[in-house]
Amino acid sequence: MVLINRKDLIDLFHENGYKVTPQRLAIFECIMGRRDHPSASEIHSELKREYPTISQATIYNTLHILRDIGAIQELGFEDGKTRFDPDTSIHVNLVCTACGKITDFTDEDLVKAWIGMVEKTAKKTVGQRLDLYYKCTHCSRMVSE
Amino acid sequence: MVLINRKDLIDLFHENGYKVTPQRLAIFECIMGRRDHPSASEIHSELKREYPTISQATIYNTLHILRDIGAIQELGFEDGKTRFDPDTSIHVNLVCTACGKITDFTDEDLVKAWIGMVEKTAKKTVGQRLDLYYKCTHCSRMVSE
DNA sequence: CTCCTTATTTGTAATTATTCTAAAGTAATA
DNA sequence: TATTACTTTAGAATAATTACAAATAAGGAG
Known part of the structure; x- marks a missing residue:
């Protein structure tokens, strides 16, 4: 099980030239916190409580960045939904x-x-x-x- | 490599209570014939040459049946497309x-x-x-x- | 072989996940 | 603190898939 912590994530953002925003950290911690590989819309629903104006575009944008820097694994399914796993190890x-x-x-x-x-x-x-x-x-x- | 032939497929359809139609056979043989795990729209494009009126609904309906009877494997990807593999073995x-x-x-x-x-x-x-x-x-x- | 029943196909509209866009906001650097 | 480029936002646009109702055809009975 390879799970990245908050500090490592912040470093990862900086190393890759991305800014650190509260939304980005919250999205990652949402995925880390729940153990159920949430979809983009599930993440959006959950975060709207803390960030009422957070938009879908931010969710998707951040998820793609997290995937690109290797912080999460993206899993596409046949039902058209994509779900996200914070464990990027071989499992x-x-x-x-x-x-x-x-x-x-x-x-x-x-x-x-x-x-x-x-x-x-x-x-x-x-x-x-x-x-x-x-x-x-x-x-x-x-x-x- | 587990590839089903035409006769076995016809038996599979009958065993599971499905009728055998030219469209269903053609869709399966399209997936078998190409080695590139086509998407639904790629299958549709190819088959429109032989069956000019074949509809998307038939493609999707048949693909789901083929998956349900174990004749193909369905692979959902992050780009939203789903692709189909005629090899259902562990590979x-x-x-x-x-x-x-x-x-x-x-x-x-x-x-x-x-x-x-x-x-x-x-x-x-x-x-x-x-x-x-x-x-x-x-x-x-x-x-x- | 022909008829009949019911599943299937078709064309189109509806749905839904995701992406795009441009204006407003904010992190990071000097 | 001011600046600049990156980020967020809201909403429109896109594209894959599903739903629907009418037309069609497979397969069994006679």
Whole structure:
């Protein structure tokens, strides 16, 4: 699990020539604070309480910057929504195909095999995404009832 | 590499209570025929030559059915587009982050580690997605020039 | 083979996530 | 503190996907 703290984030912004604004910090801390890989609109809804005038454009702009500087991982889904994960390390996203709940999972053997595979491809990696799709116990119950 | 042939697909449709139509077969064969994980609109454009009146709704409807019966894998991306892979086995999608080109890659050790990881999670898997993001040689050249 | 029922296709409108734009605001530097 | 460029904002524009109702066709019964 690789999670960036506030100070490192501020440094990252400066290193990359971006200014530090309260909105940018709040957006990152929103993603860090919740463990559920929120979408842009979920982040917007949550932050409107603290910043009533925060706009969608700021949310999207900041999310793209955070992705570009490697502070978060962006996960596009088939429902058209994109969700954001503050853990940029090699890990598995356990995704319930019914309710959409996402849980992170790390497995050392898999990480080793992944790194080995990357070496075999001889590619300069800029990121990865490992999803496991399943039905969570709650959603399995729903169907069988 | 798990690729379904035409006869198996027809059986799959019948087993799942779906009718077999020329459009459905053509859409599947379009995805099978090209090796580039096309998007819905790319499939639509290609098939309009053979079926000038084919509608977007049919494309989307069929793609969702193909996904539901396990004939294809659906890959949502951050740019809002969804692309379709006729290989539903455990394999890596090598994705160029600049031009979007996708190449499939299979690594036996990684497959073993993945299966082991799935057992550890004790989840009933319904699918998976393994993406490796990189810049292809062509796009790397573009940047350095 | 023909008819009938029902699923499917079609064309278009509606929806929704994301991007664009230009004016107003603010972080960072001197 | 003043300046300047970057950032935020609000709202319009864009583009992928979905919804809908009428027309069409697959597949089973006779």
